[in-house]
Amino acid sequence: MSDLGPVAWPPAPIRTERLVLREPEARDRATFIELLSSPEVHTYLGGPRPRAVLERELPEAPEQWPGSFVVDLDGAMIGQILLRRAPEHGRPAAAGKVDLGYMFLPRAWGFGYAVEACAAALDWFDSVLPGEPMVLHTQSANVGSMRLAAKLGFTEVERFRAWDAQQWLGLRSPGPPSD
Numbered sequence: 001m002s003d004l005g006p007v008a009w010p011p012a013p014i015r016t017e018r019l020v021l022r023e024p025e026a027r028d029r030a031t032f033i034e035l036l037s038s039p040e041v042h043t044y045l046g047g048p049r050p051r052a053v054l055e056r057e058l059p060e061a062p063e064q065w066p067g068s069f070v071v072d073l074d075g076a077m078i079g080q081i082l083l084r085r086a087p088e089h090g091r092p093a094a095a096g097k098v099d100l101g102y103m104f105l106p107r108a109w110g111f112g113y114a115v116e117a118c119a120a121a122l123d124w125f126d127s128v129l130p131g132e133p134m135v136l137h138t139q140s141a142n143v144g145s146m147r148l149a150a151k152l153g154f155t156e157v158e159r160f161r162a163w164d165a166q167q168w169l170g171l172r173s174p175g176p177p178s179d
Contacts (some may be wrong), residue, residue, distance in 0.1 A: 004083060004098065004123040005127045018119045021069040024062035031105070032062050032076040040106045044142040045052065046163060052072060071117045072128045073178055078113060079104035079173070086135060093157045093169055094135040098125065100172075101136075101151075109144070117152050122152060122172070130176045140168040 014021040024032070033177070035041055036058075037051040067083035082101035086094040104114050125134065136154045138145035146168065154170030161167065 004066045004085065007066060009142065010037075010064070011128075012125065014069070014120050014124050016116050018073060019117050019120070020072040021117060021120055021124075023064050024068060024070050024080075026061040028062050028077045029058060029060060032080075033058060035080065035103050035105060038106065041103050044139040044145070044165075045103075067098075067119075069093055069121060071113065073108070073113065073141050078108040079117065083121065083125060083134075089127065091158070091160065091169055094137070097135045097171075098129070099135050099137065099179055102148075112155055114148055115146075118148065118152055126174060133173045133174055136170045136172070140166045 032053060035052045036054050037048045039048050041049040042086045057082050068108060069081040070077045071079040071081060071084075080103050083098050084101065085098045090097045098116065102118055108114075122134070125132070134150075134154075135150050135157070136145075138149065140146065140159060147172045149168075152172065153173045157169045157171045159166055159168055
């Protein structure tokens with residue numbers, strides 16, 4: 001049993017019109033380092049990690065765990081989607097619910113990839129855990145993430161202050177069960 005409950009992992013790759021959501025592979029290591037060390041990506045995520053530290057600490061084959069999807073465009077990683085269960089001791093509105101997280105390389109911004117990839121992950125989630133709600137956290141200053149949350153059907157539950165910034169918590173009610 002994983003963080004996502006009784007979900008079989010890994011799933012078959014999820015294909016959209018332009019993207020593939022798949023498990024991390026050794027060839028993705030350099031892109032993970034780029035994502036985790038990018039000041040642009042981490043503007044609202046507490047700041048980037050030092051590239052030298054990541055080069056030293058990141059395993060040759062990126063860790064694979066249930067809920068972690070690489071977003072692949074034309075055979076190359078452009079981002080990551082994470083589905084993780086929020087801790088029971090966290091925000092009461094999020095406690096125990098699955099939390100949608102995502103990071104995309106700046107060169108992939110503005111093309112609709114995040115919406116396409118997140119929507120595919122949500123469809124998959126609804127098919128394997130029908131009836132489960134999902135939450136999304138972001139800083140309210142992160143205009144792009146706020147727009148993405150609205151497009152994906154998340155509605156505001158609360159705003160709160162954490163990490164020296166106003167945070168936004170949205171809830172997405174479960175979609176209809178897949179046939």
